[in-house]
Amino acid sequence: MRSPWIEGKATLAERMQAHQQIGAPVPDAQMPPYMESFLSHLRLLVGVPFDYLVPDARLLPTESIRFFYLDRSWTDRLVDGAIAVGKIGSREQAHHQAQAPQVSRQLDLTERQVRGLQRGKVTFENVRALPINGAAQVITGFLLRSKAVSGWPHMDIRAYDKVLARNFDPDTPDSKSHQLRTLRLERLAPAVMLALFEGIPRMVMCEEPHHGVQFGVSGEGNKLTLLRRNQSGVAFDLPKSKEVVVPLRAGGKRVVHVAALRQALTDAATQPIPPNAGTGTMPAQNGAGAFAIEMLDLPWRQRFQGDGAKPEFTGNGLYVSDFKVVAKALDPKVTLTVKGAGL
Numbered sequence: 001m002r003s004p005w006i007e008g009k010a011t012l013a014e015r016m017q018a019h020q021q022i023g024a025p026v027p028d029a030q031m032p033p034y035m036e037s038f039l040s041h042l043r044l045l046v047g048v049p050f051d052y053l054v055p056d057a058r059l060l061p062t063e064s065i066r067f068f069y070l071d072r073s074w075t076d077r078l079v080d081g082a083i084a085v086g087k088i089g090s091r092e093q094a095h096h097q098a099q100a101p102q103v104s105r106q107l108d109l110t111e112r113q114v115r116g117l118q119r120g121k122v123t124f125e126n127v128r129a130l131p132i133n134g135a136a137q138v139i140t141g142f143l144l145r146s147k148a149v150s151g152w153p154h155m156d157i158r159a160y161d162k163v164l165a166r167n168f169d170p171d172t173p174d175s176k177s178h179q180l181r182t183l184r185l186e187r188l189a190p191a192v193m194l195a196l197f198e199g200i201p202r203m204v205m206c207e208e209p210h211h212g213v214q215f216g217v218s219g220e221g222n223k224l225t226l227l228r229r230n231q232s233g234v235a236f237d238l239p240k241s242k243e244v245v246v247p248l249r250a251g252g253k254r255v256v257h258v259a260a261l262r263q264a265l266t267d268a269a270t271q272p273i274p275p276n277a278g279t280g281t282m283p284a285q286n287g288a289g290a291f292a293i294e295m296l297d298l299p300w301r302q303r304f305q306g307d308g309a310k311p312e313f314t315g316n317g318l319y320v321s322d323f324k325v326v327a328k329a330l331d332p333k334v335t336l337t338v339k340g341a342g343l
Contacts, residue, residue, distance in 0.1 A: 031103065033124045037117065039103075040110035042082060043075045044139075044184045044196055053143070060145050060192075065304070067204075070139035070196065079107070108136035112198065115184060139183065141196040142204065148302075150190045154209045157185055157193075159201035163305045166237050167278070170205075202306070208299035216297030217246050222254065226261075226294060228268055230280030233293050237277045244268050244294075265294050 031039070041047065054060050083103075087093050109127065116122040140159075149155065158170060159180040168175055184196040195204075217224045224246035227235040247260035262285050269282040283290040 031106065036106065036110055037124070039079050039082060040107050040114050042078055043107055043111045044114055045070075045075075045194070046114070046184070048078070050188060060143055062191075063146050065142055065144045065146070067142045067304075068140065070141060072136075072139070076104070079103075111136065111183065112181060115182060137198050138200055139196055139198060140200055141184075141194065144193045144195075144206070145191055147191060148206070149187060149193045152208050153187060155193070156205075156207040156209060157182065157195050158205050158207075159195075159197040159199075160203045160205070161199060161201060163203045167234050204304045206302045206304075208301070210299055214297050215292065215295040217256075217295075219246070222248055222252075224248070224254075224256075226265075228273075228282055229294055229296065230278060231283045231293070232280065233296050233298075234278060234280070235298075236273055238274075262291060265291070 045053065060066055083096060087096055113122055113127045117124070117127070159182070160175070160178045161180060162178050164175060164178065170176070170179070180201055181198040182195065183198055184194065187193050217226050219225050225240070225243040226246055227243055228238060229235050244261075244264050247257040247264060249255040249257045265282070266285045269284060273281065283293055285291060285294075
């Protein structure tokens with residue numbers, strides 16, 4: 001239990017000596033570090049019961065993702081409710097009203113450093129030394145419920161304010177200049193992940209961790225294909241029909257025919273690559289290194305981009321109930337039967 005800052009007779013003496021309100025610039029008027037930390041974490045929904053975020057499991061079914069805006073008014077009222085614990089009289093109420101703008105401005109800065117504080121990369125001394133660069137921006141985020149979260153708990157999540165090319169490098173200066181600040185990235189359950197970003201993303205990328213080099217092909221059943229890559233291992237941006245078909249041995253056991261695959265890669269290297277599909281050429285199949293480049297199975301990457309909506313709106317916009325009892329009650333025969341029974 002934390003010891004009180006002041007107690008006993010000293011409390012009364014302090015109140016009698018300094019009965020007036022302390023101005024905002026005075027250091028004594030600043031929030032204690034633990035209070036500032038708690039309120040900034042609260043602004044990012046840390047400690048908020050999950051039932052308040054998703055009141056019904058049907059709002060977040062399995063293998064789904066839900067994007068959202070964070071309501072600033074709601075989080076501000078959440079902070080007011082936490083501070084209200086200490087407002088036991090008119091004096092505390094007046095102090096809160098006088099200091100509320102300063103508290104809000106300070107939390108605008110601190111909430112941007114919550115992730116750094118959680119990861120131990122910054123301290124409160126560093127945070128308070130930073131200048132307050134304008135008001136807080138719009139906060140967006142998503143909730144992901146999928147086996148991918150439990151399968152790759154260290155999944156890499158990044159958001160961008162523009163749609164980048166298919167094979168973009170996230171470490172280039174151009175990519176970093178469009179990346180939005182990640183305010184929170186946390187697994188709430190083995191298969192549920194919450195992410196919050198500062199700003200409105202145009203593209204969100206979920207990527208498998210880069211733990212090692214692996215080889216593989218794509219496709220299902222006996223229809224397996226392989227991407228065509230240049231000497232650096234970067235895949236060309238080609239349609240599915242232009243990918244290399246992986247030959248299989250006879251017997252129906254889905255065993256790759258390696259010699260035939262090497263010949264297929266040799267034949268594909270002689271085919272021209274459109275200028276807009278990428279740079280470079282496929283390596284000549286003259287050794288194990290060139291074969292390994294074409295067999296690369298880079299970390300899985302899922303992109304969510306654009307507005308996510310269909311070009312045209314369909315339907316009348318009315319809510320359609322999922323309960324069969326509603327459809328049954330609207331049946332004309334049932335209606336007549338109920339009226340005939342005098343109900």
